[in-house]
Amino acid sequence: MGFLTFAAAGFGLILMGTFEAIASTTTSSPPSNLPQSKPQTTPSRSSFIYFLSASLLSFLFILNSLISFFDAVNSHDRVGSAQQLQVAAIAALFLLYSLTGLLTLNNSSFPSSLLNLIGLFAFVEEFMYFYLRRKDTVGIENRYFDMLLVPIFVCLFGTLLQLRNNSSSVIPNLVRGVGLVLQGLWFFQMGLSIYTRWMAHGCVLKEKSRGNYTVKCKGHPEYHRARAIATLQFNCHLALIVVLVVGVYSVVVRKTGGGGGGGDISRYKPLGAEMQHQIDSQGQFTLDSDEEEEEVREEGKVVRNKAGGEVELDVNGNGAHT
Template structure:
């Protein structure tokens, strides 16, 4: 991997996630053709990059390099299989694969990607491990969204989902997770392969796909991890701000508006008794005078004079 490859992969994931989020209101297809073609293109690029890293590890006599890149090859192959089957469903009229099967392949790919970043500890003291831990957050969002979509697709037909309309929140969540993955890929590229990493921390490369970031002291290691967490929080805040801005622009067009004509103010049901009675309050509390509450044209009243209380019901007083 290099700065260019990670930045290019991150940009592709950002565009793919943005399109996936914008098409979450689509009623025509489960996965759009642009999404599937983009996913297949990115998968092929990851496979090509992994093959280059494997050949480089052989020339560098790095025994761990091919093992690490074989995991990336397996994940990229699953995403490529998912995209190919989805393209067949969109263009073929005879060979149609079940949508839950395609969604299940996508789920396995995300789970394997989650395990890759969870178990990839080439150097226990490397700062890159903190970046990999934070990468698991958007991947977990994609896993949960895909599980929700798989559950819905297993119990509902295509016609019922299309007729239902509205926003596919599982698809929207997966799109946002892909966007956050893309921005964090770009951040890792600039942090690992430039001088934007923490002070006293440097990149040590054994081969193209096997590298680590070591720090001089224990305090430098903790500072590098803290900077990674701070950067991830900034990425998450930026994503929230962008989503809120985009939603405010396109929400009125794509989101179904509520029926505000049926709005009734709080206490509106009390307006129906306006013609039944009128309440008046006369108070003279400074001189200990009469506080009087009357109901005009009503049957119930209350009078209090000089400390005595009188309850009037249907013209009869009770003391």
């Protein structure tokens, strides 16, 4: 497939995830203490670019799969040809999802649950494809495909949340956007690690056809070293995603006034002053008032004095000791 194919797929997924995250953060309603802005302009544009990028990327995946399929047929590679048919089927599901999303934007009466259901099926199909892909059990590319299951599952989980909630919550879209960005970064990393000189030392690439390849290593030390390098690279990508999410979230909070950093400071009231106002409104309290209240309640009743005797109170408050 080549490095350019992986790079193009990674760039498209990063673009999709970025616009998905932007659409989710700008769709949220502004705080009540801030003036209302125009919430519909930016989310609609971001969602349109998201679905447009998804449709274009899905079409390119289908085109690339067809080219790889005919190359596998010419190379008499049955495994490669069958594999490319699976990739084309998955890309067709994502193309249907993106076209349905564009239709949803133009028609508000179109059910959004159907869109989320198609997206859920597409991510499940993609997850199962990479989970069951084991052409060569000792190939280093299997380690990269195992790591790819993590961002795919994040996208699947975000779509499942959106399908179940079916609300305007920003969390499902944000989760799916982060998963798409991580998936795009990992596609780019796979292209670098498989088709460039950045491949682990002691390992070589062997191709049976354009879409059927494996990475062989000389021995067990090189094999375990290459697997460890793949795991380290994925951890670095996770750390990069965390830094990007925190940075973007802080910028969005400052601009939208969400959270505690961008609110209206002039409306802030100290907690001590508010509590003092509540205490003053309840009046003054003295110990004498409490004792007098107890004395009034004790009139006409029998109470026990400190010495242990009983005192019977009459109406005038005079009692007889017993």
